[in-house]
Amino acid sequence: MSSFKVLGINDAGTPLRFGGDDLDKINNILNGQDLTLDIVIDNEWSFNSNKLVLRDSSGSNKIKIATSAEAADWIITIPTLGGNEEMLFADTVQTLTNKTIDSSLNTVTNIPDSSLSQITDKAKLPNDTLYTNDSQTITQKKIDIQANSFFRLSRYGNYTCTLQRGIDATGLLSGLVGLGNQLDSVSNNRGNYNIWQTLSGSNNDIAGVVKFDAPITKRFKNALFRFVFIFDNNSLSNRRIFKGFGPARLLDASDTVPVASNESCFLFGHGGADTQFFVYHNDASGTCVKDSTSINLPLVATNYILELEANDTSVPKKFTWSLWDMDTTGDKGTLQGTGDITTRIPAQTSDLYYHDIVESVMGTLINNKIYYNEVFTQ
Secondary structure, three states: OOOOOOOOOOOOOEOOEOOHHHHHHHHHHHOOOOOOOOOOOOOOOOOOOOOEEEEOOOOOOEEEEOOOOOOOOOOOOOOOOOOOOOOOOOOOOOOOOOOOOOOOOOOOOOOOHHHOOOOOOHHHOOOOOOOOOOOOOOOOOOOOOOOOOOOOOOOOOEEEEOOOOOEOOOOOEOOEEEOOOOOOOOOOOOOEEEEOOOOOOOOOOOOOOOOOOOOOEOHHHOOEEEEEEEEOOOOHHHEEEEEEEEOOOOOOOOOOOOOOOOOEEEEEEEOOOOOEEEEEEEEOOOOOEEEEEEEEOOOOOEEEEEEEEEEOOOOOOEEEEEEEEEOOOOOEEEEEEEEEEOOOOOOOOOOEEEEEEEEEOOOOOOOOEEEEEEEEOO
């Protein structure tokens, strides 16, 4: 540190004469003494690069202000602080608050996931970002079947999903088994066809239908069967229809009791003499119960969407039927009726097989077309 001579002669000077004390005060300032003076400089005072020096809090280390070569004169503006503040430096660990950073004008790199808070505007994210509750089409993604659970897994066409997992040789999900092509005619001299699923089943099954040697589902699986079909109004009094859950055999040719007293079922359909749709249900404890839905059979060909759902988590346990007509886009239109059945229903672990049966009572040809059937299990 520089040392300037102090006179120390106690010469205060006069209004007309510069005194020794005045010179001592200036020299003491230059010598680094704290004279508790408030010195105001209202003129430009230039420091060359590396010549403006700040001392650290110990007084032993220097912090020099270095500048760069500029093409013109510039002004550094200190904003309104509103309180005590710290200066921001490039490599110093500091926490920023009340700052807005425009990412389009800056490059932001190496941000850890733990430092991200929340992005509320989805438009700011890439187009292929997946969201939990949005309807999106996924392409070119790999999903580990073994490591994930699939709820209500299905596909268009006559398909059902069993309890298996994995991909088969054809690229389909294992257990997603085709149940045959669209059915539009009969398969034997009784004038009936059915989709049913045991290898030892009746020879009344239509040719080419894949059958199963395992039950499709149980009540505790909360299965939902969806049938999308055309109900043709021809020969209304000459046929029976049964769609839904049933035993591991071809259903009985009966207008009232398609299953035996020791079998379980939950079926939607009608008998040969009926003018309304009915629900058939049994818990293997007695004669099958037949309840009217109060929905009249249509007098013109009608497209329907039928859903039969098991609910083993509700109180009480129940099976639900719902019938819609189909709108012009192929989706559910007007709800024709719905109902819950809580008594005389299949037990929690009873084997339930998939049935879609149309039978001609008089043995005449009938026309029944299926758009697709889906079986959902969780």
